[in-house]
Amino acid sequence: METFLQWIDSKLMPPLARLSEVRHLRAIRDGIISALPLILVGAFFLIIANPPIPGLAKMVEPYTNDILIPFRLTLGLMALYASFGMGYSLARSYKLDGISGGMLTMATFIMATIPVNLDDKLPKDQPLGWLLPMENLGGSGLFMSILAMLIAVESLRFFKKHRITLKMPDSVPSSVSRSFEALIPAAFIIVVMWVIRVWLGIDLNEVLHAIFKPLAAFAGNSYLGALVPVIFIMLLWSAGIHGDAVVGTVFQPIWFALLDQNAAAAAAGKALPNLIVEPFFQWFVWIGGSGTSIGLAILMCFSKSSYLKKVGRFSIVPGIFNINEPIVFGVPMVMNPLMFIPFVLVPIFCTTTTYIAFSLDLINRVATIPPWTLPAPIGAYLATGGDWRAIVLCLVNICLSVLIYYPFFKVFEKRMLKEEKGELAQSAS
Numbered sequence: 001m002e003t004f005l006q007w008i009d010s011k012l013m014p015p016l017a018r019l020s021e022v023r024h025l026r027a028i029r030d031g032i033i034s035a036l037p038l039i040l041v042g043a044f045f046l047i048i049a050n051p052p053i054p055g056l057a058k059m060v061e062p063y064t065n066d067i068l069i070p071f072r073l074t075l076g077l078m079a080l081y082a083s084f085g086m087g088y089s090l091a092r093s094y095k096l097d098g099i100s101g102g103m104l105t106m107a108t109f110i111m112a113t114i115p116v117n118l119d120d121k122l123p124k125d126q127p128l129g130w131l132l133p134m135e136n137l138g139g140s141g142l143f144m145s146i147l148a149m150l151i152a153v154e155s156l157r158f159f160k161k162h163r164i165t166l167k168m169p170d171s172v173p174s175s176v177s178r179s180f181e182a183l184i185p186a187a188f189i190i191v192v193m194w195v196i197r198v199w200l201g202i203d204l205n206e207v208l209h210a211i212f213k214p215l216a217a218f219a220g221n222s223y224l225g226a227l228v229p230v231i232f233i234m235l236l237w238s239a240g241i242h243g244d245a246v247v248g249t250v251f252q253p254i255w256f257a258l259l260d261q262n263a264a265a266a267a268a269g270k271a272l273p274n275l276i277v278e279p280f281f282q283w284f285v286w287i288g289g290s291g292t293s294i295g296l297a298i299l300m301c302f303s304k305s306s307y308l309k310k311v312g313r314f315s316i317v318p319g320i321f322n323i324n325e326p327i328v329f330g331v332p333m334v335m336n337p338l339m340f341i342p343f344v345l346v347p348i349f350c351t352t353t354t355y356i357a358f359s360l361d362l363i364n365r366v367a368t369i370p371p372w373t374l375p376a377p378i379g380a381y382l383a384t385g386g387d388w389r390a391i392v393l394c395l396v397n398i399c400l401s402v403l404i405y406y407p408f409f410k411v412f413e414k415r416m417l418k419e420e421k422g423e424l425a426q427s428a429s
Contacts, residue, residue, distance in 0.1 A: 023093050028146055028240060028335045031086025035078055039325050042074030050373045057371060076134055078140035080331075083109040086149040094157050099229045100182040101153045104189055106163035107416070108148035111193035112204055113137070136205045139325070140245035142334070144204055147289040152189055159185045179314045207245055221258075221275045223355050230351045232284060237290050252278060262367040266385075272365035275358045279366045282322070283353040283390070285347050287398055289324020292346045295401025297327055299409045305416040321373045326350060338415065342408040349404060350397040363389045384394060 050177060051057050060067065084102040091101020115130040136144060159165055165184055168177040196202050210428040229251045231245030259277040288294025296320040300312025308331075315326040328334060333343050357363050363384055370382040376398070382391040 022089065025335045025337070027090035027093060027149065028087050029332055030089040031082050031084075031149070032142075032240075032329045032332045032334055034085030034089075035081040036326070036330050037328050038074040038081055039078060040314060040318075042071045042078075043325055044077070044325045045071040046075065046323060047318065047321050050371065070129045072134065076138045078138050078325075078329075079145040080106065080109065080137045082142065083145035083148050086145065087153055090149055090153040090229060091156065094153070094154055096153070096160060096181070097178045100178055101156060104152035104156055104182060104186055105145070107144050107186065108152040108193055109141070111190060112144050112148065112197055113289065114142075114197060139242040141205065141242075143208060143239070143241040146240050147204065151192070156182065156185045156190050159188070208241065209250075220254075221351075223359075226276050226280065226351050226355050227348065229349045230281070231344070234291060234347055236339050237328065238334065238336075238343055244284050255280075258368070259369070262365060266367040266370060272353075273368055275355070275365060277366050279369055279379075279383040280354065280358070281351075281383070282369075282372060283366075283376055283383050284394060284397055285350045286322065287350070287376040287401065288319040288327075289322055290328065290347075291324065291333060291343045292350050292357045292397065293324045293327050293333070293343075294319050294398055294403040295346065295403075296331075296342075296405045297324075298402055299405055300327075300331075303409075303413050304415050305420060307420065308413060309418055320375050322376065323373075338412045339408060347399050348406045349400055353397060353400065354393065357389075357393050363387055363393060 016300070045067060049060065049071065050062050051060055054059060057422065060107045067144040084106045085104025086102075087104035090105075092098040098244060110132070113136055115132050117130050135141075160181070165182075166180040168180050172180075196204075229247050233247045236243035237245055255276065255278040258274040259279070262272040262274050262277060285292060288297060297312055297316045300308045300318055303309040303312060311327065311330040315324070318326050319323065333339055336343075358365060364387040367381075367385065368383055371378045372379070377391045377394045380386065382395040383388040
């Protein structure tokens with residue numbers, strides 16, 4: 001193991017470390033981390049609204065919508081908050097005004113969504129006016145927020161570089177002067193986004209969904225049918241795109257149809273026909289969330305890095321209930337070349353072990369969907385009709401997650417410790 005760690009540290013990590021310091025990737029990372037407090041608060045409200053105990057869930061059900069309001073306005077708007085942070089960070093790296101960069105990025109991001117007027121569909125005494133759909137303002141809109149950052153800040157930089165701005169006299173307060181300097185870039189950006197979204201009718205989020213629709217051809221009971229969606233989901237997550245929201249929408253209708261066939265077979269007392277159904281991934285692959293991140297959360301709880309230890313300790317509880325936004329956006333795993341390999345590799349291995357176990361009938365097949373916030377071993381046990389072997393497989397996959405993450409985590413931890421010492425030295429001087 002020591003030799004392997006040295007190989008990763010000396011051969012694999014240096015080019016990945018250089019890649020992670022690319023200006024745009026660092027801006028994405030810093031922008032996402034800036035939204036972390038809101039992500040954490042929203043994650044806990046999501047757990048409260050979906051308690052894993054059936055009796056408690058029934059008691060909470062009448063109040064679910066009210067409980068979820070903080071979740072919808074924090075995690076549900078995560079891409080919106082992150083867009084400002086990313087734009088601010090990238091603008092500052094160019095020595096531009098950070099607030100202007102953040103505001104222009106957020107405006108670009110919002111311009112990608114067309115508001116709707118529901119007044120015609122509601123009683124006249126209950127007008128709502130124009131509403132902004134929230135579907136693409138959360139995790140599924142993260143790719144659009146990254147694109148918005150590039151459009152907005154690079155436009156601001158271009159106009160500034162070529163002095164195409166409104167220059168105010170020195171006597172004007174700096175805050176007012178900055179606002180006028182951003183006026184021409186703002187007009188350009190808004191007109192461009194208006195043409196793209198309204199005149200041309202191009203919905204960039206829908207374009208992304210359309211690209212991955214052909215993947216549905218891989219859905220089925222084969223190993224490839226299990227592996228292909230997992231690989232694409234993780235590649236998208238690593239790039240800052242909500243993989244489950246994009247690829248999941250393509251495969252889930254098929255997985256649930258196969259699950260219905262299993263349920264019908266179980267009700268008729270027949271053998272269950274299908275292996276690859278939605279709970280196959282929920283309880284045996286996405287343990288702790290996408291990336292099988294429960295193993296990483298465990299490692300981080302005992303990290304020597306103060307930052308990673310804190311992230312691990314406030315991520316472990318949501319992770320037990322299969323909510324991993326705190327770890328995905330806290331480390332972050334998004335746009336992080338240093339953690340890309342295990343983030344993709346761990347789910348691939350867990351998919352493989354799970355497929356082998358089910359195909360050899362070592363475990364009962366799945367016919368039910370327990371509440372998704374149950375801890376994975378309990379959910380796996382219930383989903384397989386009370387098969388204790390499902391708990392064993394779930395624990396095996398958790399151990400596999402820890403083992404695969406470990407060498408990459410240790411090298412990443414070493415880098416984080418150097419950064420923390422550097423910050424300490426800087427603050428001391």
